Amino acid sequence: MPKMKTNSSAKKRFKVTGSGKIKRAMAYKRHILTKKTTKQKRNLTGTTIVKKCDEGNIKSLLCLS
Numbered sequence: 686m687p688k689m690k691t692n693s694s695a696k697k698r699f700k701v702t703g704s705g706k707i708k709r710a711m712a713y714k715r716h717i718l719t720k721k722t723t724k725q726k727r728n729l730t731g732t733t734i735v736k737k738c739d740e741g742n743i744k745s746l747l748c749l750s
C-alpha cells in the first residue's frame with residue numbers, strides 16, 4: 686500500500702489542537718468588506734473549532750486516524 690497523501694488545501698486551512706480538535710478560520714472576511722460593519726468584521730477575526738459532524742471529513746483529508 687502506498688502512503689496516504691495529505692490534501693494540500695486542507696493542511697493550509699486547518700490546524701489540530703493538543704486535545705485533537707480541529708481549528709479553522711472564520712469565513713466572510715476576505716473581500717467586500719466595505720458593506721460589513723466594524724463589529725461584524727471584528728467578530729469574524731480569530732479562529733473557531735470545527736463542528737463534530739464535519740470533523741470526520743477533515744480528518745480524512747489530513748490523513749488523521
